[in-house]
Amino acid sequence: MALKLAKPEPPMAPPPEDSRGRNPELEERLRWFPPNTHITIRGLDKAFGDTTIYEGFDLNIPRGKITSVFGPNGCGKSTLINMISGLIPYDGGEILFDGKSLSETHISYVFQNYREALFPWMRAIDNIHYPLKLMGVPAAERKRRVDALIESFDVPIDFNAYPYQLSGGQMQTICIMRALVVDPEVLFLDEPFSALDYEMTLLMRDRLQKIFQERGTTMMMVSHNLEDAVWLADHILLLTRKPTRIADMVAFEADRPRTATTVSDPEFVRVQKHCLEIFLKEASVR
Numbered sequence: 001m002a003l004k005l006a007k008p009e010p011p012m013a014p015p016p017e018d019s020r021g022r023n024p025e026l027e028e029r030l031r032w033f034p035p036n037t038h039i040t041i042r043g044l045d046k047a048f049g050d051t052t053i054y055e056g057f058d059l060n061i062p063r064g065k066i067t068s069v070f071g072p073n074g075c076g077k078s079t080l081i082n083m084i085s086g087l088i089p090y091d092g093g094e095i096l097f098d099g100k101s102l103s104e105t106h107i108s109y110v111f112q113n114y115r116e117a118l119f120p121w122m123r124a125i126d127n128i129h130y131p132l133k134l135m136g137v138p139a140a141e142r143k144r145r146v147d148a149l150i151e152s153f154d155v156p157i158d159f160n161a162y163p164y165q166l167s168g169g170q171m172q173t174i175c176i177m178r179a180l181v182v183d184p185e186v187l188f189l190d191e192p193f194s195a196l197d198y199e200m201t202l203l204m205r206d207r208l209q210k211i212f213q214e215r216g217t218t219m220m221m222v223s224h225n226l227e228d229a230v231w232l233a234d235h236i237l238l239l240t241r242k243p244t245r246i247a248d249m250v251a252f253e254a255d256r257p258r259t260a261t262t263v264s265d266p267e268f269v270r271v272q273k274h275c276l277e278i279f280l281k282e283a284s285v286r
C-alpha cells in the first residue's frame with residue numbers, strides 16, 4: 001500500500017465532537033503520520049464474539065520513543081499490543097513497521113506473567129542467552145552481548161541462579177534482559193511492573209530508561225499504573241471504553257534521565273492530572 005507522508009491541511013474548523021462522541025479533528029490529525037512514525041495502524045478491526053473491541057482504528061507509533069498505553073479496565077490495551085506484535089490475529093485493517101510487515105521486523109515482548117515466561121530448568125544467564133542461541137549467534141558474540149547487558153543493567157542478581165531461586169522482581173528483570181539482548185527494533189511490554197514492589201518498580205523503570213537512552217529502541221508499554229505510564233513515556237496513549245478509540249495522545253517531554261523525584265515536578269503533575277481527567281471520563285469510577 002502506498003503510504004502518505006504529508007499531513008494535509010486540516011479541515012476548516014471541525015466540530016470538536018459529533019453526536020457519536022467522536023472527535024473528527026483528533027481523528028484527522030492521527031490519520032496522517034509524521035516522518036518519525038515507526039508503526040502505522042490503519043482501519044484495524046477486532047471483535048471477540050459479538051463484542052467489538054476495535055473498529056476502523058488508526059494509530060501512529062513514533063520511532064525511538066516510549067509510548068505508554070493507558071485506559072479503562074478491559075478496553076483492549078493488551079489486545080492492541082498483542083495484535084501489533086502478532087500474538088493474536090486481527091479481523092481487518094493493516095499494521096506496518098516502517099512500511100514493512102511484522103515478519104520483516106525484529107521485535108521482542110515482555111509478558112506480564114514472568115513466572116511462566118522463564119525456562120525453569122535453565123539458569124538465569126542461560127535464559128538470557130537463549131534467544132541469541134536460537135538465532136544462531138556464535139558463543140563468543142553471545143557472551144559479549146550478554147556481558148554488556150549485565151554491566152549496563154547493574155542489578156544485584158545472581159545470574160547463575162535458577163528462576164525458582166530468584167524473587168519476582170529479579171525474574172522479571174531477567175525477562176526484560178532476555179527481551180533486550182536481541183536488540184529489537186520494537187519492544188512491547190505488557191504491565192511489566194504489575195507484580196513488583198515499589199522499590200523494584202523504581203529500579204526497573206530506571207534500568208529500562210537507561211537502556212532506552214543507550215539504544216533508542218521504540219517501546220510500547222501497557223500499564224495499569226498512571227505514575228509508571230507517565231514517568232517512562234514520551235507519549236501516553238489514552239484509550240476510551242469499548243468500542244475502543246483514542247481519547248488522547250499526550251506528550252510528556254521532561255528531560256532524561258528522569259529520577260524518582262520526577263513525580264513531583266510540576267510538568268509531571270500537570271500531565272498526570274490531564275491523563276487522569278481523561279481516564280475518569282471513560283472509567284466507571286468518578
Ligand SMILES: Nc1ncnc2c1ncn2[C@@H]1O[C@H](COP(=O)(O)OP(=O)(O)OP(=O)(O)O)[C@@H](O)[C@H]1O
Pocket residue numbers: 048049053071072073074075076077078079080
Ligand atoms: N481471547 C478472548 N476471548 C474473548 N474475549 C476476550 C479475549 N481476550 C480479551 N477479551 C476481552 O476483550 C476485552 C479487552 O481485553 P484486554 O485484555 O485487551 O483489555 P485490557 O484493557 O488489557 O484489560 P485490563 O485493563 O483488564 O488489563 C475485554 O473485555 C476482555 O474480556
